[in-house]
Amino acid sequence: MNKLSRLLMFLAALSLGLLFLSPMWKIYLKAPQYPEGLEMHIWVNKISGSSESVLQNFNILNHYIGMEPIHAESFAELKIMPYIVFAFMITGAIVALVGKRRLILYWGVLLLIGGAVGILDFYLWLVKFGTNLSPEAPIKVPGMTYIPPLLGRKQLLNFEALSLPSTGSLGILLALVFAAIAYYVSRKNKLEEQTLITT
Amino acid sequence: MGKLLGKLKTIASDVGLPLALISGLFLQSCSESNRSTAKTESVDEDVAKAVYVAPGKHDELYSFLSGGFNGQVSVYGIPSGRLLKVIPVFSQFPENGYGYNEETRPMLMTSHGFVPWDDLHHPKLSRAEGMADGRWLFVNGNNTPRVARIDLTTFETVEIMEIPNSAGNHCSPYPTNNNEYILAGTRFSVPLDLAKGGMGDASLEEYKDKFRGSISFIKVDKDKGDMELDFQVLVPGFDYDLANGGKGPSGDWVFFTTYNTEKARTMKELGASQNDKDYLAAINWKLAAKYAAEGKAHEMPANYYHNKLDHGTHKATSTIKKKVRYLLPEECPGMMYLLPAPKSPHGIDVDPTGEYMVVNGKLASTLPVFSFSKMQKAIEDKAFDGEVNGIPVFKYDAVLYGEVKEPGLGPLHTEFDGKGNAYSTMFVSSEVVKWNVKDLKVLDRMPVYYSPGHLMIPGGDTKEPYGKYLVVMNKITKDRYLPTGPELVHSAQLIDISGDKMRMLLDFPTLAEPHYAQGIPADKVAPNSVKFFKLDENTHPEAVKKEADASVTRQGKTVKVNMTSIRSHFVPDNIEGVQVGDTVIFHVTNLEQDWDVPHGFAVMGADNAETLIMPGATQSLRWVPKQAGVYPFYCTDFCSALHQEMQGYIRVSPKGSNVPIKFSSGEKKPVPPPNGGPASAGIN
Numbered sequence: 002m003n004k005l006s007r008l009l010m011f012l013a014a015l016s017l018g019l020l021f022l023s024p025m026w027k028i029y030l031k032a033p034q035y036p037e038g039l040e041m042h043i044w045v046n047k048i049s050g051s052s053e054s055v056l057q058n059f060n061i062l063n064h065y066i067g068m069e070p071i072h073a074e075s076f077a078e079l080k081i082m083p084y085i086v087f088a089f090m091i092t093g094a095i096v097a098l099v100g101k102r103r104l105i106l107y108w109g110v111l112l113l114i115g116g117a118v119g120i121l122d123f124y125l126w127l128v129k130f131g132t133n134l135s136p137e138a139p140i141k142v143p144g145m146t147y148i149p150p151l152l153g154r155k156q157l158l159n160f161e162a163l164s165l166p167s168t169g170s171l172g173i174l175l176a177l178v179f180a181a182i183a184y185y186v187s188r189k190n191k192l193e194e195q196t197l198i199t200t
Numbered sequence: 201m202g203k204l205l206g207k208l209k210t211i212a213s214d215v216g217l218p219l220a221l222i223s224g225l226f227l228q229s230c231s232e233s234n235r236s237t238a239k240t241e242s243v244d245e246d247v248a249k250a251v252y253v254a255p256g257k258h259d260e261l262y263s264f265l266s267g268g269f270n271g272q273v274s275v276y277g278i279p280s281g282r283l284l285k286v287i288p289v290f291s292q293f294p295e296n297g298y299g300y301n302e303e304t305r306p307m308l309m310t311s312h313g314f315v316p317w318d319d320l321h322h323p324k325l326s327r328a329e330g331m332a333d334g335r336w337l338f339v340n341g342n343n344t345p346r347v348a349r350i351d352l353t354t355f356e357t358v359e360i361m362e363i364p365n366s367a368g369n370h371c372s373p374y375p376t377n378n379n380e381y382i383l384a385g386t387r388f389s390v391p392l393d394l395a396k397g398g399m400g401d402a403s404l405e406e407y408k409d410k411f412r413g414s415i416s417f418i419k420v421d422k423d424k425g426d427m428e429l430d431f432q433v434l435v436p437g438f439d440y441d442l443a444n445g446g447k448g449p450s451g452d453w454v455f456f457t458t459y460n461t462e463k464a465r466t467m468k469e470l471g472a473s474q475n476d477k478d479y480l481a482a483i484n485w486k487l488a489a490k491y492a493a494e495g496k497a498h499e500m501p502a503n504y505y506h507n508k509l510d511h512g513t514h515k516a517t518s519t520i521k522k523k524v525r526y527l528l529p530e531e532c533p534g535m536m537y538l539l540p541a542p543k544s545p546h547g548i549d550v551d552p553t554g555e556y557m558v559v560n561g562k563l564a565s566t567l568p569v570f571s572f573s574k575m576q577k578a579i580e581d582k583a584f585d586g587e588v589n590g591i592p593v594f595k596y597d598a599v600l601y602g603e604v605k606e607p608g609l610g611p612l613h614t615e616f617d618g619k620g621n622a623y624s625t626m627f628v629s630s631e632v633v634k635w636n637v638k639d640l641k642v643l644d645r646m647p648v649y650y651s652p653g654h655l656m657i658p659g660g661d662t663k664e665p666y667g668k669y670l671v672v673m674n675k676i677t678k679d680r681y682l683p684t685g686p687e688l689v690h691s692a693q694l695i696d697i698s699g700d701k702m703r704m705l706l707d708f709p710t711l712a713e714p715h716y717a718q719g720i721p722a723d724k725v726a727p728n729s730v731k732f733f734k735l736d737e738n739t740h741p742e743a744v745k746k747e748a749d750a751s752v753t754r755q756g757k758t759v760k761v762n763m764t765s766i767r768s769h770f771v772p773d774n775i776e777g778v779q780v781g782d783t784v785i786f787h788v789t790n791l792e793q794d795w796d797v798p799h800g801f802a803v804m805g806a807d808n809a810e811t812l813i814m815p816g817a818t819q820s821l822r823w824v825p826k827q828a829g830v831y832p833f834y835c836t837d838f839c840s841a842l843h844q845e846m847q848g849y850i851r852v853s854p855k856g857s858n859v860p861i862k863f864s865s866g867e868k869k870p871v872p873p874p875n876g877g878p879a880s881a882g883i884n
Contacts, residue, residue, distance in 0.1 A: 053734075054793030061767050061794075065841065139842055 002100040006187040010105060013179035014093025019172030020045040020086050026123065026170065028149055029163040030059075041071075043123070045169065046083045048073045062160075066147055067138025068130055078122055085115060093176070102187045109180040116173050124151050243704050250696060251706045253280040258726075261658050261719050263671060264323045264337055265692070268713030271318045273339060273350065278658070278669055278719060279694055281708030289348045289357045290318030290341045296798075297811030298357075302785065302820035303740075306516040307507045310344050310362050319343045321370060321715040322442075326425065330377040330447045330663040334724035336425045338373040338382055345369035347384050347418060349425055353730045358511075361427050362504040364524050365392055365414040365434070367399070371443035371456050373418070381485055382418040382427065383445070383454050389413040389437035397501030397524075407465040411437035414526070415456065417488065426508065431492040431525040433483065433536070436589045437463055439472065440481070442547050442613075447663045448554030450572040452486040455557055457545040461588075473563060477540040477596065479588075480548060480559050482575065484535055491532045497525040512739035514817045530590030537579070538593040539570055547613035547654070551622065551637050552663045556601060558622060558637075560611040567611050567624060569640065571601035604640045608633045612653060613716075615660030617667040617697055623660075625652040625672060632672055632695065634702060646702040648693055650676040657697065658719025666719065670695040670702070673714045680707055690714060731795035733816030740818035742787035747771040752863040759784045759861070761850075765799040765813065766791040767840040769865065770833070773848030777861030780828055780854055789818040800836030803850065810836050825852040 002010075024042035031038050040051035041059055048071065050056055060070040073079055089112055096104040131148030134141075147157050150164045253259055259277030262284070267274055271291030275284045290308065292299030299308050299316050308316050318341035325332035337350040345366035349359040363369050368387030375382050389411040393400030402410045412434050419430045438458040446453040461478045464471025491497070502524040509516045529536040542564035549558045550572075557570040575594065577583075583598035610628030617623065621643065624633050630651055634644040652674050658666035672695060677688040689709040696703035735745055744750050744762045750771045751762045759782050764771045770788075778784055788801045792815035802810035803823050811819045825831065834847035853859045 054732075057792075058794050061792075061840075064767075139845075 002187045006183040007097045009179045009183035010097035013176045014090045016172045016175035017090045020169045023168035027167045031161045032159050065140045067135030105184045247705045251279040263719040265714040265717040266320050270712035271320050274711045281706050292316040294809045297809045300809035301811040303515045306518040309505050309518045311503045315344045323718045325718045326379050332720045340369050340372035347373045353728045358509040360507045364502040364504040371440045374443045379420040384416040385440040386413045404465050408463045433527045444548050450554040455548045456481040457548045459544040480539040480541040482537045487535045536591050540596045549614040551616050558614045567604035567607040569601045570599050575599045602640045615657040618665035625655045654716045656717040668698050670697045735816040743789045743818040761786045763788045768842030768846040770848050771865040772863035773865045775863045776851040778852045784823045787820045802836045803833040804831045828854045
């Protein structure tokens with residue numbers, strides 16, 4: 002690994018820090034009585050909203066259909082995930098320092114798997130909240146579940162729900178891209194070195 | 201009718217007042233037959249567009265109209281004329297429990313006891329550098345002298361201060377150009393007891409010698425807006441009518457119109473209308489403040505209430521003040537002067553440049569305009585014509601700029617458009633008259649329906665009027681709307697003043713009897729509007745911030761219910777252990793943190809009111825059950841699809857029974873079987 006690929010690898014590790022600076026995912030809800038819209042922001046370590054009280058208002062709405070209230074404490078993932086991200090950042094930096102090209106590949110693949118697991122986990126809790134409804138709910142629509150879309154738009158009764166990855170997720174994407182370039186660049190150098198020796 | 205009106209006016213200005221009054225009566229009686237012509241003459245085809253605010257769009261301006269005898273302020277959108285809000289100030293308001301619930305009852309305390317009404321006359325917006333800044337609205341209570349402050353972030357009354365040594369707080373509350381002071385003058389003079397304080401006992405025959413008026417200087421905190429009575433100026437025993445501050449060169453001065461300089465004490469309609477000239481009183485407020493600071497002020501005992509609503513606790517508290525400082529004009533040279541003004545003047549209005557003072561003599565046939573620079577020169581030249589109680593009186597000609605000839609009948613009030621024009625209401629001839637301040641020529645006339653009191657141009661009393669609209673507040677409404685029995689609402693009319701000629705745009709009904717109004721561009725107020733109170737910042741001692749902390753406790757004969765409300769339930773909603781004759785106080789905290797989701801709270805048979813709790817706030821309602829039984833309580837403000845279900849019960853047992861205090865909310869109940877059964881049938 003040359004200087005450039007080491008630098009790129011550092012950048013890859015650093016990019017993951019974006020996860021702490023902005024949400025990974027945003028769910029937008031729109032209804033006639035919420036002209037300003039309600040936004041739920043999912044971070045690597047917390048759940049928040051476009052304003053302080055959004056979560057409470059989500060829960061007030063959800064209680065009509067018997068959905069369990071959403072609190073940051075309800076997700077063990079939010080406690081574990083920051084450590085996983087930290088681990089990736091530290092190992093990324095180590096990879097850059099050690100300078101073994103193969104490690105970049107391992108690191109990248111692990112990160113890819115980590116991301117995929119994250120999305121699967123996110124989908125599972127959407128399903129859990131959308132289907133695990135109280136039998137005592139005031140409003141029951143036969144056959145209706147309230148799983149918000151993982152990605153894209155969906156109509157849930159009078160609410161239009163839109164779910165999109167947000168800036169935080171860009172951190173993972175950037176990390177993968179930087180790692181890929183680092184991997185590529187170091188390969189090119191290796192070839193050059195080899196040709197230099199052989200000639 | 202227009203022609204007739206013109207003719208009458210020419211004759212009337214020659215013959216003077218008696219005919220003016222007759223013509224007023226005559227105009228009213230002939231209005232019926234000329235109604236249709238009047239309507240079509242004055243309204244263009246395309247005015248609808250000028251006032252149309254499409255659904256979902258907002259008005260350009262807020263306007264605040266005083267409610268007169270309802271003790272409230274009404275907020276209207278301009279140009280639509282849509283009523284946006286009613287703000288209770290001096291009156292109890294069953295709609296939201298203001299003045300009924302425990303938090304706001306102290307707001308209406310006075311030295312006369314609990315006074316739940318007043319006659320609210322003049323709204324005035326707080327100012328920064330001579331312009332309305334949209335932070336607060338000051339209003340006066342005329343009857344039981346009080347000045348109140350409304351916070352324009354919440355549109356709530358947050359402070360009410362009683363004014364001692366005042367009887368009829370009419371020429372009030374006028375802010376100086378940076379809210380240094382709010383000026384409040386008395387309408388009726390009364391005998392003051394300087395030794396013991398307050399009103400003295402005197403024979404009415406001693407009016408001339410013993411009666412005095414007072415002008416109060418109320419200091420305003422720059423950041424918080426809190427008021428404090430700094431000192432008073434004790435003035436001669438006339439009646440003081442209206443006031444207005446100067447601006448620009450005259451910024452240090454404030455002017456008051458007076459009537460009854462005759463000092464008549466009976467049948468004032470004649471007694472106070474004898475002098476051809478009354479006075480415009482001019483006070484240099486900066487000099488007065490200086491005199492007061494330098495120790496010219498005397499101190500006398502007083503007894504007045506100062507009530508403030510705390511932002512954090514949402515609770516009002518009263519403090520009683522026991523002293524007041526006062527200045528005597530005769531001991532303070534250069535502080536106060538009198539300008540002879542014809543006759544029984546009402547409005548005093550200073551033009552945007554600060555040079556011209558227009559005095560609207562409601563019984564006079566001309567409209568005098570005084571010059572501030574001439575007044576300054578007259579002070580230098582000592583162009584005086586005697587004095588009253590040691591206060592110099594100017595020679596009329598030494599301070600007069602000129603008179604508007606034949607302005608109309610019964611000039612009452614003038615405002616300005618910022619293009620050098622003035623607009624005056626003519627009470628008797630029912631019209632608004634536009635005239636040029638420089639050459640004093642009448643430019644245009646607009647008939648209004650009927651008998652206008654005051655008018656308002658947004659910012660028309662500041663140095664930069666908005667100049668697009670004029671709102672005129674009419675006293676008589678007959679025939680303008682569908683009849684509603686003998687009593688009709690008063691009517692406001694919106695006039696477009698952007699062109700050379702005035703254009704009548706809109707009639708809109710107003711509440712009670714507006715005496716004055718203020719207008720301000722919406723963008724100065726709307727962005728600061730509070731949407732809900734933060735629950736975390738609620739410091740009410742009885743607030744309950746989570747359902748788990750709700751409680752019912754007995755302390756002797758008082759049962760305290762600390763309750764929460766949220767869509768769509770109360771906690772607790774089952775209460776037992778109350779006995780007949782107990783005092784139950786419901787402290788309800790609204791846990792919502794969303795805009796426009798107040799919850800109401802009402803209990804059957806409550807003999808005071810319901811209360812309405814804003815999101816994040818706590819309000820308390822006192823209830824004394826008189827009979828045993830199970831009483832429902834419920835939310836009175838539609839809050840959700842389950843609003844009807846937002847209810848509970850409180851059990852009242854006979855006196856001395858041994859039912860223990862018990863409260864709950866929500867019991868596990870058997871789940872109805874899926875498919876069928878009444879529970880799932882509900883949603884079909």
